[in-house]
Amino acid sequence: MESPARPTRNVRRLCDAIASLPTRSGATVHGSRPWLPGIVLVCCCCLCVPAFAATALVAVAASFAPAARQLGQTWEQQSGHSLKFSIGSTGKLYSQIVNGAPYDLFLAADEQWTERLIQAGLAVEDSRTTCAIGTLVLWSPDARRLTSHGPDVLRRGEFRRLAIANPKLAPYGRAARETLRALGLWTALQARIVQAENVAQASAMAASGNAELAFIAGSVQAPGGSHWIVPARLHRPIRQQAVLLNRAAGNVAARGFLAYLRSDEAKARLVELGYRMAD
Template identity: 40%
Template sequence: MRRLILLCLALFVTMPAAGTELRVAVAANFTATLERLAELYGPENGVRFAVSSGSSGKHFAQIRQGAPFDIFFSADDQRTADLVASGHAVADSRFAYAEGVLVLWSPDAGRIPDDGAAFLERGDYRRVAIANPRVAPYGIAAEAVMQAHGIDLATRRIVTGQSIGQAFNFVTTGNAEVGLLALAQVIAHERRQGAGSRWLPDAETYPPIVQEVVLLTVAREPEAASAFLDWVRTSETAREIIESDGYRL
């Protein structure tokens, strides 16, 4: 009987309290996927998610200034490493949750042909949107693809967004006809709006977009946050969702 009581007490201590809220900073490209994961995990584990979506650079600066997040899903692996080094994140919590995939996309179903490389090289578009390569890993990847196909990066036909989210908005609003974007954003958009046209550049033409997550040292709910991260890392269901949303694992 005494052992049963002790076991119950241990479970009470380690399980998240009902109504536990996790504050999560997430890169814009992973927001839709995180929301799917949260909808699945939250009700079964008594956890609510307060999600802040934006550029990894913006979140990084906010965290360095003391923003009260529990978890940070970054679009790269450099910012998580820097946060660990500066003492803002827990070292052994850091892991790669996905590898991003770059896509050339247009909401127009007939705009991009099967031979997307030739389309890029011929310049059969008025403007192409990319994320800023100085601050965004998807921008670095887009720049590498364009260089691989002989595109002049100084051309005025390139429209640069400060984040991959802004670059995506340039395309959906018609400010650019096509964009080199995150495949995950395209999949989420097409689920709601219908298929456009797309071409996947060879992964060998751009550096890997390794996306990492980390538990922050200011976390208000470190146990609940760690449990969620363990689920993201080990659950077959979570991995299937991430892969189906346009990421490599």
């Protein structure tokens, strides 16, 4: 549902200009022209009629949610439009879209899911864009646990539980599995691995003490504790992608936010939040 946008700067300037018009006696219009409020109202209405504030429903991967909220808030203030976020694992959100969920924009943590939507005829092919490259982090709320090299900590096995996002649904979970396989530890640690639905839940498991370690996104890492940044060579790139869904082809809010995600301003902010830009 669209609602009238807030008055623009041009409206305020027009009001000020009318108010400062001199009368024949040299005084300003204020106090001498009782019909002034009517003129101002008509002018405001004329200028505001074509300007509407639209709303876009955005499906966003849990790993990208903190960044999306920050960028969304900035863009809403600049545009006057609004965004509503639905957060979950990339795979779960994909399934919802395939089953008819009324999303306008999909912010995925992996390129395979956006490609599937395009192949299924549910997304606008030329709208797909890579917003950033995600960083995988091994994190512990214990400031002393990861003071040495991450793989050494994993090999020593001095922990009960290691939380990861579901590799079948969450790209950061897939990257965690690939990392453990590259280190030759995937099979050895099976009994200690606990799977969460998404990377935010994996982080919560560690933060609550239900796991001593967690593979999470650098963007959702809680303050404090200790961490090891996983070298990018140990897993496939985690491409945070955005794609416009077919039902939103005419949604100005969805298109506008997608354009903002491609802007230099948004890219600079994502780098500040721990992401890398695509080469």
